[in-house]
Amino acid sequence: MSLLQSVSVLRKSFHLVGNRSFAAAAASDEALVKTALNELHKELGGDMVPFAGYELPVLYKGTENGGVMKEHLWCRSAGKASLFDVSHMGQIRWHGKDRVAFLEKVVVGDIAGLAPGSGCLSLVTNAKGGIIDDTVITNAGDFVYMVVNGATKFGDMKHFQEQMAQFDGDVTMEYLEDSMQLLAIQGPGAAEAVSKILPSGFDLTNMAFMTGTDTTLDGVDGCRITRCGYTGEDGFEIAMPAEHAVSIASKLLEDPTVNPTGLGARDSLRLEAGLCLYGHDLNEDINPVMGSLGWTLGGPGSRRRTEQGFLGADNFLTPDGKLKKQSQKRVGIMGMKAPAREHAEIYDATGENLIGEVTSGTFSPCLKKPIAMGYVSTPNAKNGTEVMIKIRGKMQKAEVTKMPFVETRYYRVPE
Incomplete structure (x- = not known):
């Protein structure tokens, strides 16, 4: 993050939503950032620790269902759901008529092929083909919605700015900073729990995995729901204006099937599901094929494997789109x-x-x-x-x- 302290936020193609400057937000020696749910976490017995520059709960103490083991098993239990605060993650909206063309230069996925409302897991690569970050990208219709990892978001945005400076097209990056908070509700009972704060008539039955849409949550406008997650269970990531995060989280927690869950269980859940943690299982020296993530490029003969055009493609793809041996x-x-x-x-x-x-x-x-x-x-x-x-x-x-x-x-x- 320290590499970003000199990054200017005055470039016309960058729009920051929030109170902190881009450079200040990137400084590693700042006081820990508190999410909108910070006090609620403490009221619930959250054991707060530093993570990605934020103060977040690793587990919840003194509750019947608290502790890493119990929180983990709750998320896997029939009819139950776990609520995570993932507001440290970076939310970005991409605008401009050439936004898809730009994104296909910096990520490996088929962004042009995403139908409105559909999303995918993709990878941001460098010139060597190494993975800068993994990200979930959704075609939101009028813009492209991207969620990146909290520990890497400022490095990601610096990289995007460098690539935008070389891109001859119309694209704008809007970083939502902390004005929008992000929660994840995961587990077999997640759909039932989240349905209670969705508008009547919202059809979760026909909402496929890795799709998302704008919506209201508990009557609050300007929210977004995506069916995805980091546990291997059914679940959702829900974004809402920061001033409404506590009320929405509290409403969800009124449901006895919903349990607050910390970083500890989030890590053990994702590992059981075989999911990577960036900075540990993935880094800038590991390419998608080494990382057993070649599927993010599509299958043999897919457009992205044959056309390529993203950074570092020739380091792990042959000219005809085959995966190179690693x-x-x-x-x-x-x-x-x-x-x-x-x-x-x-x-x-x-x-x-x-x-x-x-x-x-x-x-x-x-x-x-x-x-x-x-x-x-x-x-x-x-x-x-x-x-x-x-x-x-x-x-x-x-x-x-x-x-x-x-x-x-x-x-x-x-x-």
Whole structure:
């Protein structure tokens, strides 16, 4: 973030919604930013910690359903839903007649192919093909709506500004800063819970996964709902004006099936679902194919793989759109007796040859056993391959396995 302290916000193509300047917001030594729900978190027993420059709850203390393990299992339980404050994430609106053409230069996804209301997970790449960030992008009709990670949002916007300076077209980036707050409600009971604050007649049954729309929430105008999430469950991300965030969150929490949930459970839930955490499982030296995310480019023969045109494409795609072989791949790992943490070394079955490193690891509350993901040399990336992991100085047997570790339950519209 410190690289952004000198970035000017006066460029005519950049519009900041909020009170803080772009440069000041990027400064790493500032006091932690408090979301609109900060006091509510504390009232609910939130154990507040620094995260991505914000003060956010890692878990909730002193409540019947508080603590990482209970919060995690609640989100997976039938009829239940978990409420997360994800207002640290960056919300961007892209305007201008050439907004799609620009975005297809900086992300790998088929943005032109998104029908109004439809979205996709995509990746922002650099000139080497490395991943700058992962992002959810939705065609909102009159604009394109993008959500980026909180820890990387200022770096992302600096990168976008640099690319816009080289782009000959009509595109404007509108950063919503903290004027819009973002909540996620996830779990088997998420649709039932969120339906109580949606307008009567809003049809969630026909709202597909990775689609979104503007709406009112609990009678508040200027809100947005997207069916997506970071847990492997059905769920929604809902954006609302900051001044209404507490009332909307409180309304949701009046439902006894909804439980406030912190960063700790959010991390273990996403790992069970095989989802990446940027800065750990992905970084600027890892390209989409290494990261086992080649599917974000589309299948063989897809427009984005054949036309390319985005930064770094030639580093992981052949001229005819085939995925280039990589020296390493991201894999799931199970079988060890103790959790393997980030940077734990992975060896081949003999324990003699270093073949990779763990990037995320935890104890799975649902499986009741350790799980991890990491990178191994491609010859060792096949499911079922035996490996050894050095955990606390001792070698433990493990096995490469497919992800997700638990069955995902993303919503499908009934046929």
